[in-house]
Amino acid sequence: MAEKAESDEAPEDGVEDSDTMEIVLFKSDTCAFCPRAEEVVRETIETFEPGTFKLRVINVSETPEAAEEYGVFALPTVMIGNLSITGIPEPEMLMKMILGVRVTTNEV
Amino acid sequence: MSEFTIERVKTGIPGLDELIEGGFPKGDTILVAGKAGTGKSILATQFLYNGAVTYDEAGVLVTLEEAPKMIRRNMLRFGMDLKKLEEEGKLAVVDLSPSKEATPVTIGEYPSFDLSGLEAIIMNHVKKLGAKRIVLDTLSIMAYKFKSRDILREEFFKLAAHLTDEGRTLVLTSEIPEQHDGLGVFDIEAFLASGVIVLYNEKISETSRSRSIEVLKLRGSQHSSRIHSMRITEDGIRVFPGEIGSG
Ligand SMILES: Nc1ncnc2c1ncn2[C@@H]1O[C@H](COP(=O)(O)OP(=O)(O)OP(=O)(O)O)[C@@H](O)[C@H]1O
Ligand SMILES: [Mg+2]
DSSP states (O other), X not given: OOOOOOOSSOOOOSOOOTTOEEEEEEEOSSOSSHHHHHHHHHHHHHTSOTTSEEEXXXXXXXXXXXXXXXXXXXBSEXXXXXXXXXXXXXXXXXXXXXXXXXXXXXXX | OOTTOOOEEXXXXXXXXXXXXXXXXXXOEEEEEESTTSSHHHHHHHHHHHHHHTSOOOEEEEESSSOHHHHHHHHHTTTOOHXXXXXXXXXXXXXXXXXXXXOOEEEEEOSOOBSHHHHHHHHHHHHHHTOSEEEEETTHHHHHHOSOHHHHHHHHHHHHHXXXXXXXXXXXXXXXXXXXXXXXXXXXXXXXXXXEEEEEEEEOSSSOEEEEEEEEEETTOOOOOSEEEEEEEXXXXXXXXXXXOOO
């Protein structure tokens, strides 16, 4: 899914690099599990070379349209490509998802 | 109006309001349950349509199952022009159906989530329109989307409470699977709602079926305890309070 996920809401700037993988975290102001999920994602990203990932955090309290666009009901949700995880992800699961997306992207 | 009088929200569905003391109790959560094809979506849509056209109350239709295109087309057959209401700002059809291409595929679920995303999506439209009526069609889909039932139950109670804040009335539809005795796949449907309406389309002979409607419970209402005949006509659902049906 190389679909342009880029829209108006809070992109973490920078140029789009085909080697950079975008990780999207959906959170809200009221979501109790979201801070921990964000930590896990950031820690996982840090084990890779800088520039490997681009993290985009979407606060649906501010941009509910984004949650609607992607049909994201549950928070936290981590989305990479067209795959997602609901709840606080385990790092191993995140890794699996990253590799999974890599495989499918390379095949296309 | 005395302090014991419950304010009513008229459904405007011919024959139904007189079975329920004039309408749904304002601010309540009403469950419309029934097997496939019994008329749940039509009834729920009529509630919104009549609200917008006749009672000056804007509505939000959250569809978790059917694509909006199909809904607009189907409802037009009953004379309900949803597109027009949407253009007039009296109705929002919120597409959360599986037909949306951007929806990612969930490959894992941990029991540490809430439904604040769904709430934000719905409330965004409610606020924009100042909506007083909300329909979520259908609750049953949630049971397929998420595994963590305990969280779902808790979160749905919270969601219903927030959506019905400020006197908004919420209608949830629930599909009763064939060969099933309860009111839906969750087994919490009856607790979640303060009102329950059940639709039937039972076989009465080898060659015919008969539609009927039952008000199973309704807060503070001396509702009919009978099962009444119902028909789906070219104007949508019509209830016949004088006719006793077979449930
Ligand atoms: N023009 C029409 N005249 C009479 N009946 C109709 C007409 N169009 C559809 N129906 C009936 O309406 C029923 C569908 O109604 P509706 O979509 O509200 O059911 P539902 O309970 O929401 O079903 P599902 O569980 O599949 O979502 C069908 O059984 C069909 O027989
Ligand atoms: Mg339906």
